[in-house]
Each structure stands twice: as structure tokens, then as C-alpha cells.
Amino acid sequence: MFSDDLDKALATFVLANGAAATGAKVTIFFTFWGLNVIKKVSKPKVSKDIFGKMFGFMLPSHSGKLSLSKMSMFGAGDKMMRHIMNNKNIESLENLRQMAIDAGVEFIACQMSMDVMGVDKAELLDNVTIGGVATYMQRADEANVNLFI
Numbered sequence: 101m102f103s104d105d106l107d108k109a110l111a112t113f114v115l116a117n118g119a120a121a122t123g124a125k126v127t128i129f130f131t132f133w134g135l136n137v138i139k140k141v142s143k144p145k146v147s148k149d150i151f152g153k154m155f156g157f158m159l160p161s162h163s164g165k166l167s168l169s170k171m172s173m174f175g176a177g178d179k180m181m182r183h184i185m186n187n188k189n190i191e192s193l194e195n196l197r198q199m200a201i202d203a204g205v206e207f208i209a210c211q212m213s214m215d216v217m218g219v220d221k222a223e224l225l226d227n228v229t230i231g232g233v234a235t236y237m238q239r240a241d242e243a244n245v246n247l248f249i
Contacts (some may be wrong), residue, residue, distance in 0.1 A: 101134035101171055102162055105169035106178055106193065112249050113196035119241035119245075120203035127243075128200070129236045130142045130228075136160045137197070138207060145225040152218015159217075164189050164195050201227050208235055 101112050112128060119126045130138050139162045148156060160166050167186055171177040183191060191199065201207070206233040221230060240246045 101128055101130045102132055102136060103169070103249055104133040104136035104166055104179065108249050109134075109163065109166060110193055110196065112137075112247075113193065113200055115247065116200045116205050117196060117203060118227055120200065120205050121215050123184075124244075125206075126200070127208060127239045129208045129210065129231070129239065130234075131213045132136040132217065133159070133225070135209055135213055135217065136166065136211065137163050137193075137218075138225050138228055139163070139223050140225060145161075146220040148218045148220075155217045155219075163197065166193070199242040201225075206239075208239075210236070 101107070101109070106107055115125050134161055137161075137248045141164065143161075166178065168177045182192065183233050184190075188199060205226065206222060207228045208221075209221075209228050211232050212218070214221070214230070221228075
């Protein structure tokens with residue numbers, strides 16, 4: 101998961117939950133902007149350098165702040181999408197993410213991306229493990245399907 105667009109995150113978790121429901125072992129590797137999808141709402145205060153502070157200021161602070169890849173309309177599109185999903189009894193991104201956790205989907209955060217963007221492990225959901233490109237490549241090599249979103 102490279103993107104932090106709401107619609108792409110929704111697609112990621114719908115696919116992950118569907119695959120997990122079939123009994124498949126599922127891993128989501130979160131890198132760069134995708135790290136925003138797995139940030140805690142209430143994060144502890146952590147020390148950051150100037151670049152980490154800049155990224156923290158410019159990027160969504162958690163999944164509830166994600167915008168649509170198209171037609172975000174300064175946030176109105178995001179709110180409309182969430183409202184329509186709620187009215188149609190479609191699970192929210194946060195519920196889909198929790199369902200994936202409950203189904204045993206493995207979440208791995210990219211260490212290099214965390215370093216570049218100034219993200220501390222304490223800012224991420226508790227069930228997230230940290231890995232690098234070798235971890236990603238090993239999981240991809242074992243997989244029957246590998247998607248890049």
C-alpha cells in the first residue's frame with residue numbers, strides 16, 4: 101500500500117478481507133504515503149527532526165483524514181463518500197481495517213519510509229510490524245497474487 105487515498109485504501113482492505121475470508125495468508129506492506137493509513141488517531145508525542153515535523157504537518161494525521169484520489173473537492177468528496185457508505189451500510193475504512201486485523205492479516209510498515217518521513221513506530225497501530233524491502237520481497241515471492249496500490 102503506497103497510497104493514502106481513501107478510495108485506494110478502501111480497495112486494499114476489501115481485497116485483503118476477501119482474500120483472508122478464503123483462508124489465504126494475507127500481508128499488507130505499507131510504504132511511504134500508505135503509512136498514513138495505519139497511524140493511530142491518538143498518537144504519543146515523539147521527538148522529530150525538522151523534516152519529520154514538516155511531513156507531519158503536510159500529511160493526513162490518521163485514516164480519518166484521508167482524501168479521495170479524484171473529486172476530493174477540498175474534503176467535501178471524502179465526507180460525502182463516508183456519508184454514502186454509512187447510509188448504504190458499507191463498512192468504513194476503519195472497520196475494514198479492524199476486520200483485517202481480526203482476520204489475521206499481517207501489517208508491515210516499511211522501515212526506510214518511516215525513516216524518510218519521520219514516522220515513529222509508536223505512532224502506528226499496535227499490531228504493525230516493521231520490515232524492509234527484503235521482507236516485502238520474501239512475502240511477494242511466497243504469494244500467488246501481489247498487488248501494488
